[in-house]
Amino acid sequence: MLATVLALAGCAGAPGGATDAGWVAAWGSAMLEQAPPATAAPWQQPMRDVSLRQLVRVDAAGPALRVRISNLFGAEPLLVGAASVARPGAAPLPLRFGGGRELALAPHAEAWSDAVELALPRGAELAVQLYVRAGPALASVHPGSRMRSWAVAGNRVDAAAWPEAVAQEGWWHLAAVDVRAGPRAVLVATGDSITDGYGVPSGSYQRWTDVLSQRLAAGGRDAVVVNTGIGGGRLLRDGLGPSLVSRFERDVLARSGVTHALVLIGVNDLGISHRGRPTTAASRAALLAELQAGFTGLAERARARGVCLIGATVMPYSGSGYYAPGPENEADRQALNAWLREPGRFDALLDFDALMRDPARPAWLRADVDNDGLHPSLAGYRAMAQAFPVELLDRRCPKLGAL
DSSP, rough: OOOOEEEOSSSBBSSSOOBTTTTTEEOOOOOEEEOOOOTTTTSSSSOOOEEEEEEEEOSSSOOEEEEEEEOOOOOEEEEEEEEEEOOSOOOOEEBTTTSOOOOOETTEEEEEEEOOOOOOTTEEEEEEEEEEEEEEEEEEEEEEOSEEEEEEESSOOSSSSSSSSSSEEEEEEEEEEEEEEEOOOOEEEEEEEHHHHHTTOOOSOHHHHEEEEEEEEHOOOOEEEEOOOOTOOHHHHHHOOOOOHHHHHHITTTTOOOOOEEEEEHHHHHHHHHHSOOOOOOHHHHHHHHHOOOOOOOOHHHTTTHHHEEOOOOOOTTTTTTTTTHHHOOOOOOOHHHHTTTTTTTSSOOOHHHEEEEEEEEEOGGGGSSSSSSSSSSSHHHHHHHSSOGGGGGGGGOOOOOO
């Protein structure tokens, strides 16, 4: 029988979380650095004279929207000649920046567009179209989008049809979409490839956060789910993207209207610690202490902002040929999970380990929820979403020191 353990501590009825003049996060992604891929035009980087069409699904309804463009990892300016938004198949509406169509975004900067009056229902797909006049050598990208984008030469952002466009999976220079809306629960789920949705077919919306969003909508709950997971991500150190401790403010706490955050991470920290290198009892103890300090720091930062932080245990991965953990590495996972389960570490805890492990072989995922020994299957992602206690989103956490 599927089960999850929920521990609550400190969540109260007082309002909390970030606000930004009536804007609420409706979609988001975590940016990371991507070297130029070996692909044919028009996807070659640095991008020159190319239009991008990128689809997102918004998780909140509203009468107006705004879009955040990112040059977070670029060492040169990002020159956007024009931009637009549209419901698929409809005529595009221009995006403006300070009243103009063009945007010159400095290295390592991000910028919001002006508001666009476009009514969006919850669950609507939105096409964001950018004409990149000149891009940096290193683009700011989310490659694990589980969604195809399209590129075509020239400025086509005001056209509804791009028959000659070339598809590629990923989101380029696109960090967030907000809608104008009243207060509601906003859950930002972050972590590694399990949250990013490894194994999910492109365009199918079957990440565990997608299924949770669908469950919330079906139940009539006024709650948003934003996914900022990064495949290969680690808590403490940079991996395929920046470490969670370094990006927690930008990718979680700074999301508009955030009230709750869920952190599911640690498998890559543990797995990489032994992969291809010897370990000692001292090095393993040091890593465990560092992980504990990292999680404690995230909890303190969230509480200081009035954001309910939901922790999660690390799921089994002994069936993974990629990490091939031995008894010592499995003991480290068990030790970390025991520490995570201690009362008061977070405002709540989801025991995904207890939910997904094989009772007969606790170091392995159950066969019915297992994809490759490390990642859940589509059934596993559904089980995670079904196990989430939605009533948790009815609670609010006060800021530290607030009554």
